Amino acid sequence: MNDKLIHSQKRLHDSLFELYIQGGLELFQAGTRGLKRDLIIRLETSALTPEKGEIIHYYAGNRWDENDEFNEWARPSVDLSAEAERILGVTNAQLDGCRPTDTVSFDFFNFLNAKFIH
Structure with missing residues (x-):
C-alpha cells in the first residue's frame, strides 16, 4: 500500500479516536459534524x-x-x-x-x- 495512503488512514484513525475521547460514542458516530x-x-x-x-x-x-x-x-x-x-x-x-x-x-x-x- 502507498505510504501516503497509510499515513492518511492513520491520521483519520487518530482524529476519530480523539473525537471519541473528547465527546463519547455519540459524538464519534456523528463524525466531525457533531463539533461544528x-x-x-x-x-x-x-x-x-x-x-x-x-x-x-x-x-x-x-x-x-x-x-x-x-x-x-x-x-x-x-x-x-x-x-x-x-x-x-x-x-x-x-x-x-x-x-x-x-x-x-x-x-x-x-x-x-x-x-x-x-
Whole structure:
C-alpha cells in the first residue's frame, strides 16, 4: 500500500479516536459534524440607524444543525416610526405581544454562548 495512503488512514484513525475521547460514542458516530457550530446571525433594528434604534429581531441559525436556532422578535422601548414599520414589514401592534428587547437579548447571548449543541 502507498505510504501516503497509510499515513492518511492513520491520521483519520487518530482524529476519530480523539473525537471519541473528547465527546463519547455519540459524538464519534456523528463524525466531525457533531463539533461544528457555524452560526449565521441576522439582526433587525427599530430605526434606520443603529444610534437611534434598538434590536427588535434576533436570529441565529447553525448551518450544520437545523434544530440549533434562535429566532425571536422583541418589543422595543420606543414605538417604531411609520417608515420603519413600512421597511420592516412589521407593526407596533404585532410587536406588542413580544418580550422586551433587553429580555430577548439576554436569552440570545446565552444561546450564542452555548457550549453544546442541543
